[in-house]
Amino acid sequence: MTKGHAAPGSATADVVVCGSGVAGLAAACALGRLGLDVTLLEKKKRQPPVAKGEILQPGSLDTLQEWGVLPALEARRAVRLKRLVARQADGAELLAMDFGTLRCAWPWMLSHDHTTILECLAESLGASVRWRRGVLVEDVLTDAHGRVVGVRAAEGANEYDIRARLVVAADGMSSRLRRLAGMTADPVAYGHKLLTLELSGTPAPADEASAYLTERGLVLVYPLPDGRTRVYVQVKADELRRADQTRLQRWCDELLAAVPALDPLAVLVKDSLDRRQLLPVWRYRAPSLVRPGIVLVGEAAHGVHPLAAQGMNTAIGDARALAARLATVRVREEATLDEAMRAYEAERMGRIRDIHFMSHDAARLMTGTSPGVRRLNRHLLVRTAKSARLRYLTTYNVSGVGMRPLGAVDRLVQLGVLPARGRLPRPGPAPE
Incomplete structure (x- = not known):
């Protein structure tokens, strides 16, 4: 780590966000809306097209509406998906998750190209956000106590420091910022x-x-x-x-x-x-999300199987929760900032854990290839479909509106050991 004073030509910001994928753009958008001075750095000069991150869950759409992103997506002909259906190979329905059964303002998923989603997020960035492309973050700056106080950046042959009250690492699964800050994650393929x-x-x-x-x-x-x-x-x-x-x-x-x-x-x-x-x-969860002066968001902090379409949506939830915590404190006061970061970590770790387990369970249900595993998985899907309670809970959890993990009795119902239970009263949206 680089310690000491800023280099000549250095800059300052309230927040430096490193990485301009969905997590970085969402964080810059959310924090910029608080009036914070945000510098957004991205090493790529252009975003290459990738065939991932194309589905937004109902639980993200209220946030995107608030940021002005949802109208932009719908103006670009985003597709509304009202159901997620597990089927047999011949198309026969096994389990249908109908988002119309949820009590939420936008009871559907939305699909669009990943690059278009990024473009719409970028258009929502406020005037207090400065976006620099083609900038490589080489190191983190720390003070005498080990607190992260900014980053060292390289733009072509030009190196400079950016001092900041908070650094947001949004630079993906192999996050360089996470490593430089002494934080870990152990991806499992x-x-x-x-x-x-x-x-x-x-x-x-x-x-x-x-x-x-x-x-x-x-x-x-x-x-x-x-x-x-x-x-x-x-x-x-x-x-x-x-x-x-x-x-x-x-x-x-x-x-x-x-x-x-x-x-x-x-x-x-x-x-x-x-x-x-x-x-x-891959799947992984970082054991911690914060260190003094730095916070992990998006794939720098967690990754899940894409089947349940939770990765991009969890990143948006990270940004929303981070902004909510910072809205209540003075960012330039280290003690209150650190307290807000600890509260953010405590809030998000439980949510990330539940999404991690739910996504892994969904992946195991659909990716098994041995005949015995496929028979068991088909049985579990059919039993879930027959129970109004389990069908609703599964839809609710996948939607991103909230999370109600299945309990031991629910698992026994899935296996057929117990009879199907009655309908669950519709839970309201759970806080992020």
């Missing part, structure tokens, strides 16, 4: 990857996302704007390594044979193979 395809010119879509339980694992399908459809296919880590065109076509034929529900999209699936992306899948 799932035993599979996700191959992603974007189909153009698809038929008029249903207003839902479908997750198929198949012999090869998870297949996830949902619509995007402008007549496009996203398809995720679970593959073994090395399944398509060095695959030539003949091997790809054979793999595609095997996929279509294993998932008859994809028949209407068969030609488009084959045509999209050359534009495929392959994404590794």
